[in-house]
Amino acid sequence: MTSALSVNDLSLNIGGAKILDGITLEVQENETLGIIGPNGAGKTSFFNLLSGLRAPSRGKIFLGEKDITHKAPYERAKLGLARTFQTSSIFPNLTCLENVRIAAQAANNKSLNILKNAYSFPEVVAKAQEGLDQVGLSSRSLQKAGSLSHGDKRRLEIAIILVSNSNVVLLDEPMAGMSVENVPELVEIIRSLKTVHKKTVLIVEHHMEVILGLADRIAVLNYGELLVCDTPANVIANPVVQSAYIGEAL
Ligand SMILES: Nc1ncnc2c1ncn2[C@@H]1O[C@H](COP(=O)(O)OP(=O)(O)O)[C@@H](O)[C@H]1O
Ligand SMILES: [Mg+2]
DSSP states (O other), X not given: OOEEEEEEEEEEXXXXXXEEEEEEEEEETTOEEEEEOSTTSXXXXXXXXXXXXXXXXXXXXXXXXXXXXXXXXXXXXXXXXXXXXXXXXXXXXXXHHHHHHHHHHHHOGGGOOTTSOGGGOHHHHHHHHHHHHHTTOGGGTTSBGGGSOHHHHHHHHHHHHXXXXXXXXXXXXXXXXXXXXXXXXXXXXXHHHHHTTOOEEEEEOSOHHHHHHHOSEEEEEETTEEEEEXXXXXXXXXHHHHHHTTTSOO
């Protein structure tokens, strides 16, 4: 097995508080790792360290074999690490196609200048259209991204990931704010990141049924520490996990 992403003793202190403490784990190529834990456990902070928004106080981060601990967020993105945010990674006043086209063009080395004569790169536009098609948004190509429903914005974010040549994808609570009837569709699109597109996926989500349905392994964070990282069945049966979740439905 090949490691897609690994962290060693990863730690974050803010103003004397231990936000993350000595996290060591390895995610394999094409694995889906679910990350769960009570509110404030450090899940989003963990993603902030992985994506480079924050520097760790201690420890190392590797993308494949490469030490990315001190790389800027854009450098990590170029190396194949993608992250979705709640909604902020799309341009609301541009069409869906433009949003995806910009990502496709940025990923295409021959056409780095995203402002230059967009449609002189037909292969980039075709790739963008294919990305929209793969998430079921092709009929919305010319609609402004800001006018999409919440669920369709999430699809658009995934189309952006699909065209961006990224290998490792970080999804922070992708179901947040979705109405329940739209959850199964988004679950299937996220599943396709692994099954169809062969990505490595790290997903933070507090809908347990979503995590259980998608994850190969689940990492449990509690007060900034990694309690356990194991198969879903073993995690559910783990008494330490159950006691961390007292009062919350598992
Ligand atoms: N910029 C910050 N300054 C101080 N404390 C922070 C900051 N960001 C997060 N925290 C604290 O770190 C802990 C973990 O937060 P977070 O990573 O958002 O948890 P989760 O995503 O698991 O809910 C919380 O106690 C939170 O209050
Ligand atoms: Mg969070």
